[in-house]
Amino acid sequence: MSSEKTDNKKSYIQHIGIISSCFPEKFGIPRQPGLVAHSSAVIDLYPPFNRAEMVSGLGEFSHIWVQFLFHQAAGDGWRSTVRPPRLGGQKRCGVFACRTPHRPNHIGLSAVRLLDIELGRNGPRLHLGGVDFLDKTPVLDIKPYLPYSDAIPDAAAGFAAITESGAPEQIRFTDAAAEFCHRYQLRYQRPLQNLIGELLTADPRPRSQKRKKEFGMRLWDVNIRWRMEEWGALVIAVDFWEEKPAWLDQTALSDNKE
Amino acid sequence: MSSEKTDNKKSYIQHIGIISSCFPEKFGIPRQPGLVAHSSAVIDLYPPFNRAEMVSGLGEFSHIWVQFLFHQAAGDGWRSTVRPPRLGGQKRCGVFACRTPHRPNHIGLSAVRLLDIELGRNGPRLHLGGVDFLDKTPVLDIKPYLPYSDAIPDAAAGFAAITESGAPEQIRFTDAAAEFCHRYQLRYQRPLQNLIGELLTADPRPRSQKRKKEFGMRLWDVNIRWRMEEWGALVIAVDFWEEKPAWLDQTALSDNKE
Numbered sequence: 001m002s003s004e005k006t007d008n009k010k011s012y013i014q015h016i017g018i019i020s021s022c023f024p025e026k027f028g029i030p031r032q033p034g035l036v037a038h039s040s041a042v043i044d045l046y047p048p049f050n051r052a053e054m055v056s057g058l059g060e061f062s063h064i065w066v067q068f069l070f071h072q073a074a075g076d077g078w079r080s081t082v083r084p085p086r087l088g089g090q091k092r093c094g095v096f097a098c099r100t101p102h103r104p105n106h107i108g109l110s111a112v113r114l115l116d117i118e119l120g121r122n123g124p125r126l127h128l129g130g131v132d133f134l135d136k137t138p139v140l141d142i143k144p145y146l147p148y149s150d151a152i153p154d155a156a157a158g159f160a161a162i163t164e165s166g167a168p169e170q171i172r173f174t175d176a177a178a179e180f181c182h183r184y185q186l187r188y189q190r191p192l193q194n195l196i197g198e199l200l201t202a203d204p205r206p207r208s209q210k211r212k213k214e215f216g217m218r219l220w221d222v223n224i225r226w227r228m229e230e231w232g233a234l235v236i237a238v239d240f241w242e243e244k245p246a247w248l249d250q251t252a253l254s255d256n257k258e
Numbered sequence: 259m260s261s262e263k264t265d266n267k268k269s270y271i272q273h274i275g276i277i278s279s280c281f282p283e284k285f286g287i288p289r290q291p292g293l294v295a296h297s298s299a300v301i302d303l304y305p306p307f308n309r310a311e312m313v314s315g316l317g318e319f320s321h322i323w324v325q326f327l328f329h330q331a332a333g334d335g336w337r338s339t340v341r342p343p344r345l346g347g348q349k350r351c352g353v354f355a356c357r358t359p360h361r362p363n364h365i366g367l368s369a370v371r372l373l374d375i376e377l378g379r380n381g382p383r384l385h386l387g388g389v390d391f392l393d394k395t396p397v398l399d400i401k402p403y404l405p406y407s408d409a410i411p412d413a414a415a416g417f418a419a420i421t422e423s424g425a426p427e428q429i430r431f432t433d434a435a436a437e438f439c440h441r442y443q444l445r446y447q448r449p450l451q452n453l454i455g456e457l458l459t460a461d462p463r464p465r466s467q468k469r470k471k472e473f474g475m476r477l478w479d480v481n482i483r484w485r486m487e488e489w490g491a492l493v494i495a496v497d498f499w500e501e502k503p504a505w506l507d508q509t510a511l512s513d514n515k516e
Contacts, residue, residue: 009396011327013363015267032407049362054338057351060416067325067365069269080312093315096400104307105271107325107399109367111408138267141365142354145413149290150369153409158318160404 015138017045019068022195024135026072028204028217031085032099033110033132035202038195040115041133043126043142050123055142059117063145064126068108069138070101078104086159089207093159108137111145166210167203170232171196180238184222192238196224200233273396275303277326280453282393284330286462286475289343290357291368291390293460296453298373299391301384301400308381313400317375321403322384326366327396328359336362345417347465355416366395369403424468425461428490429454438496442480450496454482458491 021041023029030036043066045054058064081092082100095103113129126142173181173193181193196219205215216225218241225237279299281287288294301324303312316322339350340358353361371387384400431439431451439451454477463473474483476499483495 009273010270011273011332011396012268013271013365015269016362032404035407051338053350054352055354056339057355057417060414061355061418062414063410065367067367074269080309081314092311094312096313097315097319097402099401099404103399104274105398107271107365109323109325109399109401111410138269140363141361141367143357143367144355144416144418145410146290146357146418147411147413147415148418149293151409151411151413152321152369152403153405153411155403155405155409156318156320157405158402159315160319160402160406 013140015046015069016049016141017043017139019043019066019131019133019135019137019139021131021133021135021137022190022219023131023133024218024220026134028199028219029134030132030199030202030204033112033130035130036132036195036198037113037130038191038198039129039131040190041112041128041131043128043139045123045139047123052119052124055117055124055126058114058126058142058144061114061144063111064114064128065141065143065145065150066108066110066112066128066133066139067141067143068110068133069140070103070106070108071136071138072134073101073103074106076102078102078106084159085207097158107140111150168200168228168232171200171235172232173235174237177235177238184238188220190220192219192222195219196235196238200226200235271398273304273327274307274399275301275397277301277324277389277391277393277395277397279389279391279393279395280448280477281389281391282476282478284392286457286477287392288390288457288460288462291370291388293388294390294453294456295371295388296449296456297387297389298448299370299386299389301386301397303381303397305381310377310382313375313382313384316372316384316400316402319372319402321369322372322386323399323401323403323408324366324368324370324386324391324397325399325401326368326391327398328361328364328366329394329396330392331359331361332364334360336360336364342417343465351417365398369408424463426458426486426490429458429493430490431493432495435493435496442496446478448478450477450480453477454493454496458484458493 019041022039079095079102081094082098083089083092084098110132112131115129116127118125184192214227221241223239223241226233226235277299280297337353337360339352340356341347341350342356368390370389373387374385376383442450472485474481479499481497481499484491484493
């Protein structure tokens with residue numbers, strides 16, 4: 001039908017903004033957005049895309065599409081096929097049949113909850129929930145979610161309809177871990193304990209590592225360690241990555257390290 | 259949170275394929291995909307993105323996301339605000355609060371039905387239904403539609419929840435127009451009459467032109483003219499754009515012109 005093919009044509013895209021999220025590293029990020037309601041992020045728009053009028057009316061929508069760049073994967077290039085976790089990490093499927101970051105153009109797509117639009121001196125800041133973005137992700141576009149054309153609940157989901165097995169049934173916290181979460185939450189207004197619970201329920205362990213007993217992941221400036229038990233997952237330590245801030249030193253939290 | 263802002267950072271994107279669709283021009287294209295079930299298109303992938311293994315497993319999904327370039331709008335740049343048809347063409351809303359093609363990066367997003375994957379000598383050809391793509395649209399990415407994270411039927415839809423008024427209640431065809439559609443359909447296996455009916459029901463007329471009586475649009479290689487009547491829309495003529503093909507000359511279709 002198209003008579004002249006313009007093979008390998010290229011276009012420029014600009015980064016219109018940047019995401020700051022609770023996920024400083026890939027490990028732990030839920031495989032799709034919406035699975036982990038307490039995960040959160042903000043988008044700050046760059047000039048000239050940061051004029052308040054550019055998001056006028058967006059606040060009436062409960063959800064938005066964020067098109068973004070898988071910036072950490074971009075350096076690795078792309079692969080023709082991948083081994084999706086739901087296929088047990090053994091079977092391969094085509095890159096266009098899954099949502100892997102290692103794809104041509106490295107464009108990501110997530111429907112997330114729009115919690116608030118804050119109009120600051122540097123332009124709009126969008127507050128988002130139910131996210132699966134890595135911190136510092138470049139944003140390419142923002143669109144409203146239109147349920148009458150975007151929501152197809154009875155779509156056939158291929159291999160993605162397969163339920164993964166082995167996710168922990170129960171999540172428990174040591175007293176010290178729970179106490180840290182409680183204080184952190186009071187200080188930063190971040191729902192740390194709920195978020196850890198949701199993330200472990202979604203089971204971030206790669207198939208290849210499921211024989212390991214202990215795991216660690218990072219959320220915001222916090223390091224989390226948990227141990228797999230027969231009944232589920234026990235969160236054994238929650239602590240800051242690096243130096244402890246002064247306010248923490250004055251508390252009784254020093255026993256939350258192993 | 260993000261300490262160094264990299265304003266106006268740019269990336270390259272490659273066109274991974276091209277769309278051939280039933281819509282050779284913008285006028286008549288439904289405002290969102292899925293509204294017009296009989297609209298159709300194919301995607302042909304460019305090398306090196308046309309290896310069969312790259313779509314392996316995709317056939318198990320009923321719907322896919324196509325991320326594409328609004329190539330006709332790209333030359334016009336973008337606007338901070340637009341006047342969406344649903345707001346009567348008067349009120350403005352921000353570019354990120356609507357799905358206008360005149361947006362930064364000109365990236366489009368449509369969930370469409372995946373009808374078939376044809377594996378030819380030049381690689382996979384994806385057959386799609388319920389599309390809103392302009393013919394010759396460059397493709398940037400293809401992803402499976404995952405209902406468990408993409409389908410949010412109860413999302414609040416802002417101004418997009420407003421129903422437009424003035425759409426024709428009935429669509430009728432003159433005998434000559436219906437006869438042309440019938441013969442065209444037999445010849446090309448394209449559901450022309452159903453498609454015209456669906457498109458007119460979705461009412462492609464821009465608000466600014468609603469006082470006009472007669473309208474025209476093109477589908478594939480065919481020109482369609484209709485007239486607004488009190489009871490709805492009357493399709494008065496369906497004909498080829500340019501020269502009539504030989505097979506048509508031998509038929510009794512010469513009376514389908516006004």
